[in-house]
Amino acid sequence: MAGMEFREDILGAPYEAAELPLVPDEEGAVSATLVRRLVPGSRRAVLYVHGYTDYFFQTHLADHFVAAGYSFYALDLRKYGRSLRPHHSPNFVTDLAVYDEELDEAIRVIRELDGHTRLLVNGHSTGGLVTALWASRRGGHGLVDGLFLNSPFLSMPASPAVRTLGAPALDALGRASPTRKLPAPLNPHYVHSLHREHRGSWDFDLAMKPAEGFPLYAGWLAAIQRGHRTLRRGISVDCPVLMMASTASTVTSRWDPALMHTDAVLRADDIAALAPRLGRHVTTIRIEGGVHDLVLSAEPVRAQVFVELDRWLAAYFPTP
Numbered sequence: 498m499a500g501m502e503f504r505e506d507i508l509g510a511p512y513e514a515a516e517l518p519l520v521p522d523e524e525g526a527v528s529a530t531l532v533r534r535l536v537p538g539s540r541r542a543v544l545y546v547h548g549y550t551d552y553f554f555q556t557h558l559a560d561h562f563v564a565a566g567y568s569f570y571a572l573d574l575r576k577y578g579r580s581l582r583p584h585h586s587p588n589f590v591t592d593l594a595v596y597d598e599e600l601d602e603a604i605r606v607i608r609e610l611d612g613h614t615r616l617l618v619n620g621h622s623t624g625g626l627v628t629a630l631w632a633s634r635r636g637g638h639g640l641v642d643g644l645f646l647n648s649p650f651l652s653m654p655a656s657p658a659v660r661t662l663g664a665p666a667l668d669a670l671g672r673a674s675p676t677r678k679l680p681a682p683l684n685p686h687y688v689h690s691l692h693r694e695h696r697g698s699w700d701f702d703l704a705m706k707p708a709e710g711f712p713l714y715a716g717w718l719a720a721i722q723r724g725h726r727t728l729r730r731g732i733s734v735d736c737p738v739l740m741m742a743s744t745a746s747t748v749t750s751r752w753d754p755a756l757m758h759t760d761a762v763l764r765a766d767d768i769a770a771l772a773p774r775l776g777r778h779v780t781t782i783r784i785e786g787g788v789h790d791l792v793l794s795a796e797p798v799r800a801q802v803f804v805e806l807d808r809w810l811a812a813y814f815p816t817p
Contacts, residue, residue: 501515501516501517501606502515503515503533506532507579508532508554508556511534511535512532512533512534512556512559513532513533513534513535514530514531514532514533514579515530515531515533515606516528516529516530516580517529517530517531517599517602517603517606519575519598519599519602520598522595524584524585524586524589525584526582526584527575527576527580527582527585528575528580529572529573529574529575529580529599529602529603530572530573530578530579530580531570531571531572531602531603531606532553532570532571532572532573532579533568533569533570533571533611534559534563534568534569534570535568535611536563536566536567536568536569539566539567539568539613540612540613540614540615540817541566541567541568541613541614541615541616541617541814542567542568542569542570542607542611542613542615542616542617543562543567543568543569543570543616543617543618543619543645544570544571544572544603544604544607544616544617544618544619545558545559545569545570545571545572545619545620545621545624546571546572546574546600546618546619546620546621546624546625546627546628547571547572547573547574547577547578547621547622547623547624548621548622548623548624548625548650548790549588549622549623549650549683549710550577550587550588550683550706550707550710550711551577551578551621551622551623551624551705551706552573552577552578552579552701552702552705552706553571553572553573553578554699554700554701554702554706555790555792555793557792558619558792559571561803561806565807565810566816567617568607568611568613570603570606570607572599572600572603574596574599574624574627575590575595575596575599576588576589576590577705578705578706579705581705586676586712586714587711587712588711588714588717589675589676589714589716589717590716590717590720591671591675591716591717591719591720592720592723593626593627593630593720593721593723593724594630594631594634596627596631597631597634597635600627600628600631601635604616604640604641608640615642615814616640616641616642616643617641617642617643617644617645617810617814618632618641618643618644618645619644619645619646619647620644620645620646620647620649621646621647621648621649621790622647622648622649622650622762622763622789622790623650623721624649625646625647625648625649625650625651626649626650626651626721626724626725626728627724628644628646629644629646629649629651629728629732629734629738629775630724630727630728630732632644632734632735632736633732633733633734633735633775633776636733636734636735637735641736642736642813642814643736643737643738643739643810643813643814644734644736644737644738644739644775645738645739645741645806645809646738646739646740646741646775647741647790647791647792648741648742648743648760648762648763648765648768648787648789648790648791649740649742649768650721650763651725651728651767651768651771651772651774652725652729652763652764652767652768652771653721653722653725654746654748654762654763654764654767664722664726667715667718667719667722668719668722668723670715670719671715671716671718671719671720672716672719674715674716675714675715675716675717675719676714676715676716677714677715677716678712678713678714678715679712679713679714679715679718680713683708683709683710683762684749684750684761684762685708685709686749686751686752686753686756686761687708687756687761687762687788687789688703688706688707688708689708689752690756690757690761690788691788691790691793692708695708696757697793699793728771728774728775729771729774730774731774732774732775732776733776733777734775734776735776736776736778737778737779737780737809737813738772738775738776738778738779738780739780739782739806739809740768740769740772740775740779740780740781740782741781741782741783741784741787741791741802741805741806742760742763742765742768742769742781742783742784742787742791743759743760743765743783743784743785743786743787743788743789743791744765744783744784744785744786744787745758745759745760745765745785746759746760746761746763746764746765746766747759747760747761748761748764749761756788757788757795758786758787758788758794758795758798759786759787759788760787760788760789761788761789762789763789765783769781769783780809782805782809784798784801784802784805785798785801786798787802
């Protein structure tokens with residue numbers, strides 16, 4: 498992209514970041530942010546895409562890939578994290594396919610400008626849904642060599658009856674009043690279980706990943722719901738897929754110690770059940786003791802996540 502320039506990222510060296518200007522939308526100028534940490538001489542790369550009310554800060558994940566010889570990239574999608582501007586409604590889109598623009602551009606930078614020939618895409622939560630749908634639409638073009646999904650948002654954390662009965666009303670509201678704010682903020686206890694100022698051990702920017710989340714917009718939620726319907730019908734990701742999820746979930750509005758070792762955001766069993774709908778070549782691994790973002794789990798659990806990831810990578814991304 499003409500004029501694109503990498504500069505030192507907010508994480509400091511060796512991380513660099515570049516703004517990817519995108520087509521303006523109804524709120525005006527919009528862009529995404531591509532973060533990178535290059536491994537000199539490497540032809541393999543990984544692109545990480547974050548979840549809802551989230552951004553890239555998991556440097557230990559980058560450390561793991563870099564140690565294995567992968568250049569590491571992370572994409573803060575439009576209206577998230579580094580890409581959020583004062584005139585934006587946080588996270589807001591009305592069609593998940595709009596993210597194709599920044600994903601396509603990120604892939605162009607990774608492959609054409611930086612010269613990588615093998616690419617793993619790693620999506621977490623909403624990023625897992627977004628990247629799976631995108632990879633299916635881009636099938637047959639050889640853009641992605643593998644897909645690693647960390648607790649992907651493949652289903653609403655509600656009963657099938659609630660999802661089915663509420664779908665028509667949400668679709669109608671999403672079309673009529675896309676920016677209507679819905680009374681369904683994130684449970685703050687999930688972030689409290691992670692952040693070192695509360696009960697966790699991780700350090701991240703609570704302005705970019707607030708405990709209460711950002712407003713939940715009707716148009717965004719309707720777009721997610723349409724993505725889920727597409728997934729349930731079955732999509733065609735044409736590269737090997739590794740799907741990981743916790744073995745258990747905890748649904749509560751109060752603090753519960755179980756939040757430290759279960760998925761507090763999604764229903765892990767629903768995620769696992771839907772994994773075969775991603776394509777014909779899917780490996781599903783359940784992680785006992787895993788939290789929603791599996792790489793933020795307690796150290797012994799996190800170590801198991803990386804063991805399983807490395808085992809899969811050895812099969813599909815063997816060391817040259």
